[in-house]
Amino acid sequence: MKRFFTLWALAALVLALTGCKGKSKGPLLPNVSGKAGEIVVVIDKDNWEGNIGNKMRELLASDCPYLAQREPLFSLANVPPGSFNNMFKMHRNILILNINPQNQQSGMVYKKDQWAKPQSVAQVNAFDEEGALEVLSGAGEQLSEFFEQAERDRIIANSILYEELTLRDPVEKLTGGILHFPSGYKLRKTTGDFVWIADEKQYTIQTVLLYRYPALPADNFTMENIIARRNEVMQANVPGMFDGTYMTTSTAFEPVTRSLKFHGRDFMETRGFWEVEGDFMGGPFVSHSFYSPDGKDIIVLEAFVYAPKYDKRQYLRQVESILYSFEWKNNEK
Helix, strand or coil: CHHHHHHHHHHHHHHHHHHHHHHCCCCCCCECECCCCEEEEECCHHHHCCHHHHHHHHHHCCECCCCCCCCECCEEEEECHHHCCHHHHCECEEEEEEECCCCCCCEEEEEECCCCECCEEEEEEECCHHHHHHHHHHHCHHHHHHHHHHHHHHHHHHHHHCECHHHHHHHHHHHCEECCCECCCEEEEECCCEEEEEEECCCCEEEEEEEEEECCCCCCCCHHHHHHHHHHHHHHHCECCCCCCEEEECCCCCCEEEEEEECCEEEEEEEEEEEEECCCCEEEEEEEEEECCCCCEEEEEEEEEECCCCCCHHHHHHHHHHHHCCEEHHHCC
16 A cells, blocks of 8 residues: 555656646746846957947947936946856846858847846847947837846836735725835825835835826826926925925926837826925936826826935836836736
């Protein structure tokens, strides 16, 4: 009897392993390495120091918009092709220059999880240097957005893995949707049309504000209307440290807006600086404004950072990624 059960258990184990193998979609990949916001650029020294390298830096290492200090969009690390070994192939973000007269075609190729996971690889295929410059020029914002979204996706995946589920209820009540907040974020304030959620540490504050207001018959998404509504909401709901002080939008630099679409959701992105009226606090903010499902209200998701002692690129990218995690409740997977 004992031998029977041993054989039965062994057979069950074999079946289980076989079933798992059948469901496998590919080889197991190691986890990526490298710092957030960093891209390994595989390119020879001459091209790196020449026109192609300059174009890559123009596209990927220009200044982040609306940060108080100058910080590049990404930190680029040059690796010559001969040194591009297994260690560098594990990096989270990779850009490869492939100039070869025998290439079948020229263009930009985007790949996911080539040597590690979750990895993003972009490759410039061209017949010569002039062709490579044309490919990069044609890539434009698409190349930087490819790596930007890769960074967001990693942050969102981590937020879901360590999600603070208690924050779902106030978000859903106001927006009808879900945002994925990682542990550390706490509810600061909630009213019928305003929610304040923040991760507050000794020297850094990362905040998400949610609010809604009635839609106008037209012109809801002009920059003037978005900022006017923002200032009303901030003055009523976000006080400063001292009596009579409150958050508002800085007029030193004009905010910018652009229309975007992500996962089927159309919204107006606004970037600018916030400041405290009557005080010297300030920092960058980004917001997404869009219609409620019934079209009667405007819903705004806003992220801002206060980190006077530190560079702010990664702090803003982290909290902005929470906005990109939004999904309507009935679309939850």
